[in-house]
Structures are given as structure tokens and as C-alpha cells.
Amino acid sequence: MEIMWAPWRGDYIAGTADQPQQEPGGCVFCEALTAESDLDRYIIHRGKHVFVIMNLFPYNNGHLLVIPNKHISKVSLMDPETRYEMMDFLVKAEQVLGRVYHPHGVNIGANIGAAAGAGIAQHVHFHVLPRWNADSNFMTTVANTRVIPEALEVTWEKIRKAWDAENP
Numbered sequence: 001m002e003i004m005w006a007p008w009r010g011d012y013i014a015g016t017a018d019q020p021q022q023e024p025g026g027c028v029f030c031e032a033l034t035a036e037s038d039l040d041r042y043i044i045h046r047g048k049h050v051f052v053i054m055n056l057f058p059y060n061n062g063h064l065l066v067i068p069n070k071h072i073s074k075v076s077l078m079d080p081e082t083r084y085e086m087m088d089f090l091v092k093a094e095q096v097l098g099r100v101y102h103p104h105g106v107n108i109g110a111n112i113g114a115a116a117g118a119g120i121a122q123h124v125h126f127h128v129l130p131r132w133n134a135d136s137n138f139m140t141t142v143a144n145t146r147v148i149p150e151a152l153e154v155t156w157e158k159i160r161k162a163w164d165a166e167n168p
């Protein structure tokens with residue numbers, strides 16, 4: 001049996017899965033959107049309905065989250081404009097990561113609901129994750145630990161620059 005999916009079981013911020021929070025007031029994604037500095041929260045891009053942010057606990061360098069601005073828990077709650085921009089940004093994220101990191105593959109996906117593995121179930125988010133052949137390495141397998149060679153600030157600067165340069 002080969003397991004290919006859901007490498008992002010870690011919480012965006014440690015411990016959030018234990019909090020029975022339902023209100024936007026306690027939501028890390030809603031809270032990130034209120035930040036004045038994009039670098040403070042590693043926001044890559046703010047769209048009209050959707051924003052793009054780095055995962056603070058990435059599986060690999062360049063692990064992005066694409067998130068509706070609105071605090072909604074399911075893709076079926078996205079209005080048509082949000083759906084359109086979501087897909088637009090997922091496409092762009094694939095392009096940008098391709099340009100910056102030249103991955104061998106990309107995972108794009110969302111876990112809807114805690115039962116499906118969502119760490120922050122109340123605010124739907126898509127993962128865009130660059131993958132390399134055999135990137136599930138020794139440390140991951142044996143110690144359940146990832147080795148991320150690049151600092152978040154460096155990643156942010158690279159991806160943001162490429163995002164702003166990329167034509168949709």
C-alpha cells in the first residue's frame with residue numbers, strides 16, 4: 001500500500017486543533033488577514049475574495065495555503081466570485097511554485113471538516129504543496145520530523161516576488 005495524500009496533518013499554529021472555536025474572532029486565518037504587515041503573517045497576496053499565505057509549519061519549502069477571505073467552513077459555501085478567484089489563485093500558485101522551486105510535482109487539495117483531517121476546520125483552506133521525487137525522507141519516516149532548509153522570510157520574499165511578476 002502506498003499513501004500519497006494528507007502530509008499536512010500538523011496544525012497551522014500548534015494547539016489550534018484542541019480549541020473548539022467557531023467564531024471568526026478566534027480564527028488564525030481571519031486574524032492573519034487583519035495584519036498590517038504582509039511579512040508579519042507571511043501573506044503572499046491579498047485578492048478581492050481570496051488570499052494566499054505561507055503555511056507556518058510547511059511540509060516542504062513553498063507550502064502555500066489559498067483561503068477565502070470570508071470565514072466559511074466548506075467549499076460549497078463559496079459564492080461564484082470566490083470560487084472563480086480560488087481556482088485562479090490555485091493555478092497561479094502552481095505556476096509560481098514551478099518558477100521558483102521547479103518541483104517534480106504539486107499537491108493541491110483541501111480537507112473539509114475535522115473528520116477529513118482539517119487542522120482548522122472552521123475556515124476552509126486549500127494546500128498547494130510542491131513535491132520532489134522521494135521527498136518523504138529518512139527524518140520524516142523515522143522521526144516524524146521534517147527538515148526545512150530555507151527560512152520562512154527567504155521563502156516569502158522569493159514567492160511574493162514571483163507572484164507579483166507572474167501573469168495570471
Ligand SMILES: [Zn+2]
Binds near residue numbers: 071
Ligand atoms: Zn476564519
